[in-house]
Amino acid sequence: MPQDHTGQRIPSVTFKTRRNHEWVDVTTDEVFAGKTVVVFSLPGAFTPTCSSSHVPRYNQMVPFFKAHGVDEVCCVSVNDTFVMNEWQTALKAPDVRFLPDGNGEFTEGMGMLVDKANLGFGKRSWRYSMLVRDGIIEKMFIEPEVEGDPYEVSDADTMLNYLAPNAPKPADVTVFTRPGCPFCVKAKEMLKQAGMDFEELLLNRDYTEQTLRAVAGAKSVPQVFVNGRLIGGSDDLAAWLEARTDA
Known part of the structure; x- marks a missing residue:
């Protein structure tokens, strides 16, 4: 069951990333300490809603988030770094930081690890977004617990509306x-x-x-x-x- 951790500190984990053919460990402190970070998490790389809507809209709106005090926008998925890197390239989403949670440690610590064995996915992340300030979760938008893959509140527009209710949106x-x-x-x-x-x-x-x-x-x-x-x-x-x- 997805859990709301608003007001709590994010889990302390190490993301195993791959850069320029080398392994690079990235800790949650490196990502979140002293920063304002928007995070959105989703069930899997290359899946339909994630690829067509969730990631592209966040990538489009990164400059608008930064204009309102956000240092970085991060995408988390229970996938390995090779998959996440290829997905970022395929989506042409350079402005979003892709964090591979291959073992599901961050997602489990967030109380968002769910069983999607019926789809052959194993354990994956529930879809949600959150605003994190200096490692503390200020606000979470968690998709409702209904059948399928709901995508109603974890989108980029909802997050920007929370941050800056009267801010203009990017034109399409x-x-x-x-x-x-x-x-x-x-x-x-x-x-x-x-x-x-x-x-x-x-x-x-x-x-x-x-x-x-x-x-x-x-x-x-x-x-x-x-x-x-x-x-x-x-x-x-x-x-x-x-x-x-x-x-």
Whole structure:
């Protein structure tokens, strides 16, 4: 049964990590002592919700956490360091620190080690997040004990809402481009200057013109989307950025 350890000190363990083909022991004191750390823990590397939602959103929001006093954001899973390192690379999540809890010692100390033998996982972590200040747990968000893999309260947005209720959230921006397009370069540069992170989709690698027509009703690029809204091409983007009230 998952346990809430709010107000308690985190377990003292050593994470066995691998860096540049060498073993490096990382203690909890190194990670947490004198720091404010956001931790989120999940059932396993390369699993669906963890890969598609949990890690990517935390990685996207690291600068926002740091703007509100967080020194580091860490992901913990009962997996070995080789798996965790490959997972971090595959997800392109360099801003999150991946901590391998291969033996489940940290997770057990947190009261979050659960039996997932029915899935062939053995002992794994329940999904949760927490805010830790100088090794003391200030707040925990623990997923409800229901069937399946609940993902309701341990997300990055819930944590940021706790830290800074009125803080702006990062915009979700996607740019449809094609190689050699000068207007695409212009649009991307404008977004960078505005401090807006974005995903780029390249023609004939990530999408076809059929997809562009289907989602944007257009044949030309770039096509910029912000929070589900079609902004348009580079001139449309320039006008939208100029008119923004949250700049």
